[in-house]
Amino acid sequence: MTVILTFLATIAGIAGWWLSRQGLMSKPWLESVGPVPQTDPSHPPPYRLGTAVLLAVIGGLFAMLGSAFVMQIDETPWQLAPLPDLIWLNTGLLVLSSLALHFASRDEGQGRQIWLVVGSVTAVGFLLGQLQIWTTLTQNGYELSGAPAASFFYLITGLHGLHILGGLVALAWVWLRLSPTDERTDGEAPIGLCALYWHGLLVIWLLLLALLLGLGNEFLALCRSVLT
Amino acid sequence: MADLPHDTDPQLPPAEVADVMPPHAHSWWSHYVFSQDAKYIAIQYSGTAIAIGLVGLVLSWLMRLQLGFPGIFDFITPDAYYQFITMHGMIMVVYLLTAVFLGGFGNYLIPLMVGARDMVFPFVNMLSFWIYLLAVLVLVASFFAPGGPTGAGWTLYPPQAILSGTPGGAQSGIILMLVSLILFIIGFTMGGLNYVVTVLQARTRGMTMMRLPLTVWGIFTATVMALLAFPALLVAAIMMLFDRLLGTSFFMPALVELGETLSYGGGSPIAFQHLFWFFGHPEVYIVALPAFGIVSDLLAVHARKNVFGYRMMVWAIVGIGALSFIVWAHHMYVSGMHPYFGFFFATTTLIIAVPTAIKVYNWVLTLWKGDIHLTLPMLFALGFIVTFVNGGLTGLFLGNVVVDVPLSDTMFVVAHFHMVMGVAPIMVILGAIYHWYPLMTGRMLNQAMGHFHFWITFIGAYAIFFPMHYVGLVGVPRRYYEIGEPAFMTTPVEGLNAFITVAALTVGAAQMVFLFNLYWSSRHGRVAGSNPWKATTLEWLTPVVPPEHGNWGDDLPLVYRWAYDYSLPGAPEDYIVQTDPGPKTPAAGPL
Numbered sequence: 001m002t003v004i005l006t007f008l009a010t011i012a013g014i015a016g017w018w019l020s021r022q023g024l025m026s027k028p029w030l031e032s033v034g035p036v037p038q039t040d041p042s043h044p045p046p047y048r049l050g051t052a053v054l055l056a057v058i059g060g061l062f063a064m065l066g067s068a069f070v071m072q073i074d075e076t077p078w079q080l081a082p083l084p085d086l087i088w089l090n091t092g093l094l095v096l097s098s099l100a101l102h103f104a105s106r107d108e109g110q111g112r113q114i115w116l117v118v119g120s121v122t123a124v125g126f127l128l129g130q131l132q133i134w135t136t137l138t139q140n141g142y143e144l145s146g147a148p149a150a151s152f153f154y155l156i157t158g159l160h161g162l163h164i165l166g167g168l169v170a171l172a173w174v175w176l177r178l179s180p181t182d183e184r185t186d187g188e189a190p191i192g193l194c195a196l197y198w199h200g201l202l203v204i205w206l207l208l209l210a211l212l213l214g215l216g217n218e219f220l221a222l223c224r225s226v227l228t
Numbered sequence: 229m230a231d232l233p234h235d236t237d238p239q240l241p242p243a244e245v246a247d248v249m250p251p252h253a254h255s256w257w258s259h260y261v262f263s264q265d266a267k268y269i270a271i272q273y274s275g276t277a278i279a280i281g282l283v284g285l286v287l288s289w290l291m292r293l294q295l296g297f298p299g300i301f302d303f304i305t306p307d308a309y310y311q312f313i314t315m316h317g318m319i320m321v322v323y324l325l326t327a328v329f330l331g332g333f334g335n336y337l338i339p340l341m342v343g344a345r346d347m348v349f350p351f352v353n354m355l356s357f358w359i360y361l362l363a364v365l366v367l368v369a370s371f372f373a374p375g376g377p378t379g380a381g382w383t384l385y386p387p388q389a390i391l392s393g394t395p396g397g398a399q400s401g402i403i404l405m406l407v408s409l410i411l412f413i414i415g416f417t418m419g420g421l422n423y424v425v426t427v428l429q430a431r432t433r434g435m436t437m438m439r440l441p442l443t444v445w446g447i448f449t450a451t452v453m454a455l456l457a458f459p460a461l462l463v464a465a466i467m468m469l470f471d472r473l474l475g476t477s478f479f480m481p482a483l484v485e486l487g488e489t490l491s492y493g494g495g496s497p498i499a500f501q502h503l504f505w506f507f508g509h510p511e512v513y514i515v516a517l518p519a520f521g522i523v524s525d526l527l528a529v530h531a532r533k534n535v536f537g538y539r540m541m542v543w544a545i546v547g548i549g550a551l552s553f554i555v556w557a558h559h560m561y562v563s564g565m566h567p568y569f570g571f572f573f574a575t576t577t578l579i580i581a582v583p584t585a586i587k588v589y590n591w592v593l594t595l596w597k598g599d600i601h602l603t604l605p606m607l608f609a610l611g612f613i614v615t616f617v618n619g620g621l622t623g624l625f626l627g628n629v630v631v632d633v634p635l636s637d638t639m640f641v642v643a644h645f646h647m648v649m650g651v652a653p654i655m656v657i658l659g660a661i662y663h664w665y666p667l668m669t670g671r672m673l674n675q676a677m678g679h680f681h682f683w684i685t686f687i688g689a690y691a692i693f694f695p696m697h698y699v700g701l702v703g704v705p706r707r708y709y710e711i712g713e714p715a716f717m718t719t720p721v722e723g724l725n726a727f728i729t730v731a732a733l734t735v736g737a738a739q740m741v742f743l744f745n746l747y748w749s750s751r752h753g754r755v756a757g758s759n760p761w762k763a764t765t766l767e768w769l770t771p772v773v774p775p776e777h778g779n780w781g782d783d784l785p786l787v788y789r790w791a792y793d794y795s796l797p798g799a800p801e802d803y804i805v806q807t808d809p810g811p812k813t814p815a816a817g818p819l
Contacts (some may be wrong), residue, residue, distance in 0.1 A: 001502060001506065004460070004506065005553075005554075008456065008553055011456065012550060015452070019546065022436070022437040022438065023436060023437065023438050024437075024438065024539065024542065024543065025539070026436075026438050026539075027539070028436075028438045028439050028538065028789075028790035029534060029538065029790055029792065029793075031789070031790070036240055036241060036433050036434035036786050036787065036788060037241070037434060037436055038241050039431045039432070039433060039434065039435050039436055045429070046348045046349075046425050046429045046430075049425050049428060049429060050348070050349060050421050050425045053421055053424055053425065053455065054417075054421060056455070056456075057417055057420075057421075057455050057456070057459060060455070060456050060459040060460075061459040061462060061463060063459075064459050064460045064462075064463040064503065064506070065463050067502075067503075068463060068467065068478070068499055068503060071496065071498075071499045071502065072478075072495070072496050072499055144470075144474055144475075144476060145474060145475035145476055145477075145491070147477075147494050148476070148477055148478055148494050148495055148496075151470070151476040151477065151478060152478075155466070155467065155470065155476075155478075159466075
């Protein structure tokens with residue numbers, strides 16, 4: 001459970017920082033009645049905060065998957081599926097997609113439309129590339145119903161892909177409803193929320209990739225040795 | 229409401245959150261069925277949860293009939309018994325308690341108590357309910373599916389959960405259960421996003437976090453916990469569904485079933501247990517924290533006294549929420565673990581008793597020298613404290629490995645968790661309904677029926693679960709369809725088992741009186757008027773009772789003080805509402 005506990009420690013750190021700014025040491029029963037105080041709503045506006053909370057939940061989901069993955073490494077003869085080089089191209093496409101949506105959220109008019117096209121096409125390319133990797137692995141004998149190490153690859157990449165797909169649906173909905181005259185670039189702008197979601201899924205993907213490539217094994221072994 | 233018109237108050241800070249009227253309903257359907265108003269959604273959530281809770285109640289009757297009078301009821305077969313156990317547990321923990329506290333009270337009270345017009349994402353909030361309803365329907369569908377619902381036990385432990393020897397394992401029972409759980413979690417996440425962002429973003433002017441009623445603190449913290457804990461169950465459910473449908477072996481070791489070697493191999497059943505209890509233990513506090521918050525408010529209002537140690541109550545809620553994520557494996561002592569882990573989890577389990585005990589002391593000290601009104605909400609609140617202390621103490625025993633291992637598979641554990649997680653939160657739910665029913669309907673619940681309901685429920689619950697501790701201590705195992713007369717049992721328990729069954733049937737019947745009271749009082753109950761309990765918090769200060777669309781009329785309320793100004797020396801009345809801008813005499817005493 002190292003992965004999820006690390007994730008929760010990060011969340012706890014953020015929550016602790018936020019709580020420390022909420023006057024937890026105040027004595028509300030002694031406050032003399034005077035001016036109405038500022039209530040200090042949290043800095044990100046509602047939709048941005050909602051997207052951030054959603055990303056935290058999705059992060060928790062993948063941290064749990066990561067924990068389940070790591071937990072089973074010691075259980076059985078564990079052989080990670082050798083990933084084709086295509087995985088790097090896919091990762092590059094996702095990075096490009098994330099960057100494009102970032103620029104789309106900052107740009108206006110024609111430029112925004114171009115960035116949206118680039119972001120969407122690269123995201124679709126990422127998904128198609130992931131499907132191609134599934135096909136390659138299956139042909140090489142690493143089937144979904146095979147050893148758990150291979151099954152985890154399909155499960156993790158599948159769930160991540162589903163989240164990208166959901167993001168694409170949301171992006172399409174935003175795009176269709178976007179007025180040509182809407183030039184909002186504030187934190188609540190729908191394209192900006194999509195970009196935030198994309199950035200979150202990119203970070204999650206990079207961490208998952210490290211896990212699937214076995215890059216975190218030494219770190220995890222160290223954590224386990226400390227715990228045990 | 230404040231006397232000062234908002235625009236004439238020179239000391240008023242500018243509004244930090246835009247005052248946006250939530251979407252209006254344009255038809256009967258969008259007003260009553262596909263409503264985006266959190267108050268209607270709350271009632272939809274609560275009604276659905278109570279309906280499925282009644283199914284869970286009937287299942288418990290059927291189980292008790294088998295245990296109290298074995299061999300008499302032919303239709304209760306061993307398979308059916310396990311199905312009753314499974315569905316009863318899952319329904320009560322997830323589909324009733326979680327849904328009522330967060331979907332029901334959360335939706336109704338958060339916007340009103342923080343001074344908002346509605347939840348921040350009303351459409352997503354509506355979707356949350358409909359997905360929850362779909363989850364309930366899928367669960368109910370499993371009763372009618374070939375092979376019936378799953379009988380794997382509410383913990384759904386693999387590998388047995390998906391094998392043919394378990395009812396519903398090789399048919400669709402387990403599939404429908406897992407799909408239902410996945411839907412529930414998706415629906416809850418939509419609602420949870422609303423509760424968190426509304427508390428963080430939609431508080432009215434003057435409502436600082438430390439002026440929030442403890443009810444909101446409890447629901448808010450529980451929601452954050454649920455958003456972080458439910459993904460564990462989601463992952464476990466998805467992986468088990470893969471094992472069952474797609475032939476993966478995430479949780480399935482190599483095994484032989486009925487002489488046939490199965491294709492599974494390489495998976496870890498223990499991994500499932502970790503995932504399940506990483507959700508399962510926080511779930512205890514996801515239910516308990518809203519109950520803690522609500523009971524604090526009930527005690528303050530009905531004892532006419534400020535909550536003792538408000539700050540510590542807030543810290544304790546947050547502390548319990550954090551600690552509850554590092555105690556999960558105390559549910560797995562009998563699964564075997566490294567002794568150091570056992571020591572670690574026993575220690576954290578005992579540590580969590582510290583903030584919990586702080587809360588109990590503070591409740592008692594809130595009552596101390598209070599002007600206690602033994603109203604129905606107060607009776608249920610007192611019933612909760614006593615029951616929670618009883619259940620909590622046996623939890624301290626069971627938190628220790630050496631005590632837990634021999635008791636883990638006995639009825640002692642069943643008695644423990646029903647006291648602390650069944651009866652105690654139900655007491656709070658009932659007390660809260662008696663308290664806020666006048667706000668929801670404009671009428672008071674009938675007192676005579678209410679007292680009958682309380683005393684039968686309270687005494688009956690003890691008649692059920694006190695002897696059950698003893699039954700467990702003398703060795704009666706749990707999850708057994710029929711124990712017969714085993715050699716290790718030297719004390720006969722047939723009489724006690726029959727007694728417990730009669731008590732369970734009686735308590736269940738008393739709930740029918742309560743349901744009738746809900747219906748009867750909505751038409752014939754005494755008109756409540758506004759603020760019948762003389763409470764200080766915002767939900768009672770709406771211009772119209774029951775609150776209408778948008779809650780607050782033209783102006784949002786302004787908050788000038790905390791939520792517990794009761795019985796202040798020198799004040800003309802024994803309560804001062806949060807919107808009262810008048811001079812304040814500091815209360816004496818609290819920390």
